[in-house]
Amino acid sequence: MLTISQLAAYTGVTVRAVRHYHHMGLLPEPQRDASGYRRYGAKAVVSLVKIRTLAAAGVPLSQVAQMLEADAAAFSEAVQRIDSQLREEIERLEDSRKQIAQLAAGDNLALPPEVASYLDRLRQIGASERLVEAEREGWILAAASWPGHIAEMMPGKVEQLNNPQLVRLYRLASQLIDSNANDDDPRLEELADIMASMAEQADANGEMNIATTAHDELAFDLLDALAIESEPRIQRLQNLLRERGWAGWTRQRRLA
Amino acid sequence: MLTISQLAAYTGVTVRAVRHYHHMGLLPEPQRDASGYRRYGAKAVVSLVKIRTLAAAGVPLSQVAQMLEADAAAFSEAVQRIDSQLREEIERLEDSRKQIAQLAAGDNLALPPEVASYLDRLRQIGASERLVEAEREGWILAAASWPGHIAEMMPGKVEQLNNPQLVRLYRLASQLIDSNANDDDPRLEELADIMASMAEQADANGEMNIATTAHDELAFDLLDALAIESEPRIQRLQNLLRERGWAGWTRQRRLA
DNA sequence: ATGCAGGGTTGACGCAGCGTCAAGGTCAAG
DNA sequence: CTTGACCTTGACGCTGCGTCAACCCTGCAT
Structure with a gap:
């Protein structure tokens, strides 16, 4: 049985992030021990790894839950959506870079x-x-x-x-x-x-x-x-x- | 003398944005008319155009004020900073795209x-x-x-x-x-x-x-x-x- | 005169994803 | 018993506004 900081360290996220995922309903709240501490089992590690994998890939947390439950078709469709959102965002930033390069030259x-x-x-x-x-x-x-x-x-x-x-x-x-x-x-x-x-x-x-x-x-x-x-x-x-x-x-x- | 919505329309920003710039101290609060409405002169138009130009170029609002006052050297230095921040952000997103492409393939x-x-x-x-x-x-x-x-x-x-x-x-x-x-x-x-x-x-x-x-x-x-x-x-x-x-x-x- | 539409005002919540106090209770070791 | 490391909940901060809410002002049609 792991404490929250052990779980966090094991999966490479912060304690605050774990609690945030609880709050979002992404990760189920585990049982508490006698003193009210959260105690995690191995399934929590697996769930958390999945979550941080998707999050690290740029998937908005609001969509992570759906993606974890999705079948292969829905999953790859969602991946497409996320990817095009990322592309748009990148394009916006590239435009910004062009604009700022314009500004760089003088008057x-x-x-x-x-x-x-x-x-x-x-x-x-x-x-x-x-x-x-x-x-x-x-x-x-x-x-x-x-x-x-x-x-x-x-x-x-x-x-x-x-x-x-x-x-x-x-x-x-x-x-x-x-x-x-x-x-x-x-x-x-x-x-x-x-x-x-x-x-x-x-x-x-x-x-x-x-x-x-x-x-x-x-x-x-x-x-x-x-x-x-x-x-x-x-x-x-x-x-x-x-x-x-x-x-x-x-x-x-x-x-x- | 322009009202806030006329000013906003003229410079292509929203009324809410103008008020936000006031709140941030980026744009000075103009005089009020008898009924408490803000009344803007031509200088406000110019200031607002400068602000939205920098903002549209991806400059964080927190740095816009300094850049408006900066001399040529400080200005181009700031531009460098902003640009490298934009590059970093773009790189992060590119990484996300790669990761998500990995996820796309199956199991x-x-x-x-x-x-x-x-x-x-x-x-x-x-x-x-x-x-x-x-x-x-x-x-x-x-x-x-x-x-x-x-x-x-x-x-x-x-x-x-x-x-x-x-x-x-x-x-x-x-x-x-x-x-x-x-x-x-x-x-x-x-x-x-x-x-x-x-x-x-x-x-x-x-x-x-x-x-x-x-x-x-x-x-x-x-x-x-x-x-x-x-x-x-x-x-x-x-x-x-x-x-x-x-x-x-x-x-x-x-x-x- | 009146009513209504279409301005304006301040104030406050919402978003995304946590970081960072605050103000405590708990545990293990010396 | 103290100390330091961890745990708890609660709440504000960040970014750049969008979006109500609740209320006041103005000008025009009736």
Whole structure:
């Protein structure tokens, strides 16, 4: 007659596991001796070996009982089920590994790699880290808003960075974002001038009328809100832009 | 300002998950409106996208916070850690699949395949299902007692099945095990005769003195106990054997 | 005004498979 | 008699939410 720890040691499981199997009803409760200790016979060893064999093979405990009673056909059917569950789980984990490998490369947490290189270009033309970070968050939001459509926008955005006006704009913005300039800093006026000028050009080139869905409206609203949450002084800039005939931020439109 | 379900829908997670992230401290609790509803700004969208990106990549939530704050070096180090954890988990599951594939083939739950074919031979020489089942459980116990040493014993055991005396013994035992013969059935005497005779032969051939360790003693005790638990009438057989000068069951020794 | 559907709120249990205290009672040896 | 090793039951912890429960808020149709 074995005690619980002897049984556990013999079959290579923990005492806690044995009690757990009792609790699950997988292993019948044995008789108790005079002091209330569990006393196990040889059949318990055999049962426990079977249980831990199935459990070690990845069979959920909830299905072990059925499998122990199953005939050959039902058994191999169950084996098939378990195996395909294991395969699914493995596949999920493999996917995770791929995703995490994507993350490993640099700047692109939650972003396609095209955006990462766009952000690198921004740095090259003199944008400050804080501005790049703000852009990055904007593109994260954009990527969530239009999944799969961000990568194709990047070539155009990179191209635009060759525009000296835009370079000037980003540098000026970087200065302001890194300073504690207040609302009457004259550089804000300069920024507004540049933006108004660029808006005029875009409008003239017919680059400004994009049909938008309701979902798009929300997305643009969020982008605008993100900008202001990140940098409240943008509100002042928006006022200056309105004085120059332009409303909006992420997407601008001419005032009546 | 978004409600919680709008935020959740926008980022592709469930409302419950968002609240869970609040609870974990991953996502800061936003301000409440007049009626106590959570109201989210655009930054929350960005934060949530980052969180679900890491989570979807298999990063444990407990480590997400650190990774969001980490610099490039710490980040890629963390990625390495996560990845190796994922690899380990995948390996465990692959092992499970191998184990379960082993189980798939027939008779060998918790037994090496050599034993399965030995059991098949037993059936062929006329052993009943119940006897085979009892043998099977015995070998499960043996396999747990001497892991890795069972396979090498099988050729000898199969060989022994060519002994007509042993065949007779198994057939007789099968009859008795399937009947409700009581202790004074004459076939018990015949069984005892055969077993005593075979013991004499084994003894004469010097096949009976195996050095045993303490662990072995326990194993043999368990095997004996298993036999009696499975078939109490074996006790009567043991008495008859003792009358013929032999003690024990799984392992027999001559009485003084 | 009212009622109802469809939000929102906190709180708590459930799952899988045990690990790990807690707070004792028991046993064997010195 | 003490001590240390084992036994008992009971209950929380872990992971990442899903799923009630019980109740409050809001906006729209009647």
